[in-house]
Amino acid sequence: MDAYARExxxxxxxxxxxxxxSLAIALEEHEAxxxxxxxxAAFFERQPSFGWHRNMLLPSATMQISFLKDLAxxxxxxxxxxxxxxxxxxxxxxxxxxxxxFFPTRQxxxxxxxxxxxxxxDRVSYGSEVTAIRLAPESVxxxxxxxxxxxxxxxxxxxxxxxxxxVVISTGLVPRMPSGVERDDRVWHSSxxxxxxxxxxxxxxxxxxxVGAGQSAAEITRFLHDALPHARVYAVIPSYGYSVADDxxxxxxxxxxxxxxxxxxxxxxxxxxxxxxxxxxxxxVVDDEIIRDLHRRSYDEDVRNDRRLYFLNxxxxxxxxxxxxxxxxxxxSLLDTESEPLDVDALVFATGYDTMQPTGxxxxxxxYCLRDEAGRYRAERDYRLVTTPELxxxxxxxxxxxxxxxxxxxxxxxVAVRSGEIADSIIHRRAGQGLEPVVSLDAAxxxx
Ligand code: FDA
Ligand code: NAP
Numbered sequence: 001m002d003a004y005a006r007e008x009x010x011x012x013x014x015x016x017x018x019x020x021x022s023l024a025i026a027l028e029e030h031e032a033x034x035x036x037x038x039x040x041a042a043f044f045e046r047q048p049s050f051g052w053h054r055n056m057l058l059p060s061a062t063m064q065i066s067f068l069k070d071l072a073x074x075x076x077x078x079x080x081x082x083x084x085x086x087x088x089x090x091x092x093x094x095x096x097x098x099x100x101x102f103f104p105t106r107q108x109x110x111x112x113x114x115x116x117x118x119x120x121x122d123r124v125s126y127g128s129e130v131t132a133i134r135l136a137p138e139s140v141x142x143x144x145x146x147x148x149x150x151x152x153x154x155x156x157x158x159x160x161x162x163x164x165x166x167v168v169i170s171t172g173l174v175p176r177m178p179s180g181v182e183r184d185d186r187v188w189h190s191s192x193x194x195x196x197x198x199x200x201x202x203x204x205x206x207x208x209x210x211v212g213a214g215q216s217a218a219e220i221t222r223f224l225h226d227a228l229p230h231a232r233v234y235a236v237i238p239s240y241g242y243s244v245a246d247d248x249x250x251x252x253x254x255x256x257x258x259x260x261x262x263x264x265x266x267x268x269x270x271x272x273x274x275x276x277x278x279x280x281x282x283x284x285v286v287d288d289e290i291i292r293d294l295h296r297r298s299y300d301e302d303v304r305n306d307r308r309l310y311f312l313n314x315x316x317x318x319x320x321x322x323x324x325x326x327x328x329x330x331x332x333s334l335l336d337t338e339s340e341p342l343d344v345d346a347l348v349f350a351t352g353y354d355t356m357q358p359t360g361x362x363x364x365x366x367x368y369c370l371r372d373e374a375g376r377y378r379a380e381r382d383y384r385l386v387t388t389p390e391l392x393x394x395x396x397x398x399x400x401x402x403x404x405x406x407x408x409x410x411x412x413x414x415v416a417v418r419s420g421e422i423a424d425s426i427i428h429r430r431a432g433q434g435l436e437p438v439v440s441l442d443a444a445x446x447x448x
Pocket of ligand 1: 014015016018019020044046047052053056062063064128129130133170171172173200216220269384398399410411412413
């Protein structure tokens with residue numbers, strides 16, 4: 001029998017990206033205030049070790065939010081897990097301030113996340129994919145019971161089951177490809193970019209194309225233009241040109257913690273207005289700096305009469321045919337009804353992501369989960385799925401709640417506050433149910 005099977009956890013976290021890492025911190029910092037005893041938690045992550053969009057850790061990529069929107073500060077400004085605490089520990093706080101920049105590189109922020117994660121490795125199982133959640137057989141619907149979480153170990157494929165009173169699903173965004181296009185060793189989605197790029201002989205890449213007009217597309221286009229000085233780089237852009245991400249102060253308020261209430265308690269019209277006016281804070285938009293850099297490169301090539309960076313505007317991909325190592329891309333341009341096919345050696349689809357979708361994990365539990373008129377999951381303000389009274393356990397979402405909680409659902413902006421709200425909810429509901437604290441083996445060891 002494995003160690004987990006003997007235990008009942010207050011919380012099992014599914015996925016260990018920034019959201020559930022922030023939750024682990026919130027639970028730990030809450031423990032000091034929980035007179036009823038510590039909350040026991042275990043997290044399962046399918047990657048072999050911690051990683052935050054590693055395949056997009058491009059050398060010059062910067063964060064798209066202030067470093068102060070870290071894992072903890074907005075919830076607890078004196079947290080020992082803040083970005084400032086990390087800088088202090090690393091001996092870079094003074095130079096960071098001299099740098100006068102709100103936006104660290106993604107590489108530095110990744111180091112911060114790894115530093116924070118190192119304090120929680122006793123609670124995380126890596127190489128562990130959660131494949132299903134179900135109601136434990138001994139549960140009595142509507143009265144008592146708990147959840148069982150099924151986990152598959154990466155290398156061995158061995159399955160084990162963990163018991164939980166609550167689960168927090170935080171499995172992240174799902175890469176989106178145009179319908180009918182299959183990925184292979186030369187057709188990549190941006191989410192796998194660096195891994196695929198490192199596997200290919202780069203001197204074979206004489207012509208490459210990047211599809212999309214969002215931040216990922218612009219960053220990859222710039223990277224390939226730098227990394228392949230011998231290659232032609234085509235940017236296939238559905239708009240007439242890249243549009244800027246609005247991060248000016250008033251628009252940025254849509255990412256404030258208070259905006260979650262305005263969105264959640266607003267009317268359908270309120271929510272529609274958020275999207276109509278402010279989608280351009282995040283989707284299909286690019287940071288000002290990179291737009292100007294790409295334009296300057298293009299202009300310099302004109303001046304030198306040596307063009308290898310091409311922008312195919314108002315253009316989408318119709319289909320892709322493969323012949324050996326060559327790819328023939330059929331394009332659909334709104335400027336030219338007779339678009340020429342484009343032959344390339346590699347093709348990157350920076351075509352965005354679908355929202356987190358927990359249906360597959362929920363399986364039969366889905367019948368307890370209520371949906372709105374559009375068929376989307378209903379969620380409480382505390383991110384708990386609205387379920388029928390038969391389900392005596394909590395299923396919380398970190399992600400996948402854009403329709404109920406707004407634009408921050410898939411972002412870092414509100415991660416500290418959101419995790420705190422989920423931790424509060426779990427702790428208060430436990431107290432309300434009069435449940436005895438469950439002390440995990442880890443927690444027992446820690447409290448000695
Ligand atoms: P995230 O996707 O990070 O983590 C989910 C984890 O769950 C993954 O580690 C995955 O392996 C794991 N998992 C999935 N299924 C599983 C299963 N069945 N069992 C176990 N584990 C499972 N936002 C922002 O506010 N500022 C920014 O600067 C950026 N930058 C940025 C760069 C890039 C390249 C992308 C693609 C996105 C961003 N984002 C962003 C948005 C992004 O969603 C956000 O930064 C976080 O990744 C959200 O953290 P999560 O933990 O919710 O998801
Ligand atoms: P995105 O913003 O959703 O952009 C996807 C782009 O692909 C859009 O321009 C979309 O056009 C286009 N597209 C979709 N299907 C297409 C097709 N068939 N043909 C041509 N174009 C197509 O996705 P993203 O750029 O990956 O960004 C996702 C999230 O990650 C955002 O939150 C972003 O801020 C974040 N991110 C952050 C960083 C960073 O921190 N440095 C880096 C990368 C990404 P339409 O608009 O017409 O659909």
